[in-house]
Amino acid sequence: MVKYVFSNLSLTIKMEGEMKLFKITLALAFLAFLLSAQTVDLGNHVFYNEEGGINLAVDANMAVRILDSPYVPFVLYIGADPRIIANISRDDVTLVHDGKSYPMVSIQELRKEYDQDTRDFRMYSRFSKENLALSRMRYYRFQTRYDFFPSRASNLRVTDEASVSETIGFRTFAYFKNPGFKDGDTVIINLVDKKDSEIWGASAVLLNQVK
Secondary structure (H helix, E strand, O other), rough: OOHHHHHHHHHHOOOOHHHHHHHHHHHOOOOHHHHHOEEEEOOEEEEEEEEOEEEEEEOOHHHHHHHOOOOEEEEEEEEEOOOOOOOEEEEEEEEEEEEEEEOOOHHHHHHHHHOHHHHHHHHHOOOOOOHHHHHHHHHHHEEEEEOOOOOOOOEEEOOOOOOOOOOOOEEEEEEEEEEOOOEEEEEEEEEEEOOOOEEEEEEOOOOOOOO
C-alpha cells in the first residue's frame, strides 16, 4: 500500500494546476497516516521503519530540544534489505510537514546561516544510543568518515552521496530549514535511491518537545 502511494505521488507531481496541488497534498497526508501506523516508536525520541527496500531509523533527540531553531537537525541511521544496494544523494532526502515536502538545506546555506552545528554534534554524542539496539540497525556496520552535515569542528568529511547494503549502513545528520514545527507535530522523513524510485525508505517522527 505504501509503495502504491509513492507511485501515485510521483504521477500527481506531473500534473498541473490546483488539482495537482490537491492530489499531492492528499497523497502526502495518506502517506503520513500509513507510515505512522507502520513506524515503531523505540522510545527516547527514536523511530524506526523498515517498509520499502531501505530501512530507516530517525533519532529526533536534537530536534525536540531545539524545535524553534531556524534549522533543525535529525540523525538518520540508514541500511538496506538483503540483496539491495541503495545509493542515496543529499537531494533524495526530504521531510513532509503539514502536507508539504521539504528538501534538506544545502551545506553551504547551513554553514553561512547557522553556527550551532558543533554544539549539536557534541550534545548528540552524549545521548544514549541504546534504543537503536532494539531495531535491525544493530546488524549494520556504519561508516564513520563521512556525513551529509559534519560539524566544522569534527574530522568527518562532507559527502553528497552514500551507499548502503544489508551489512553496511550510513549514519548522518540531516538538517532542515524550520517550516514551523510545533510541539506534537508528526513529520515524515523519506529517502529514495538515486536511480531507482522503487527502492525507498521512510519513517514517521513524533515531535514531542523537550524544554
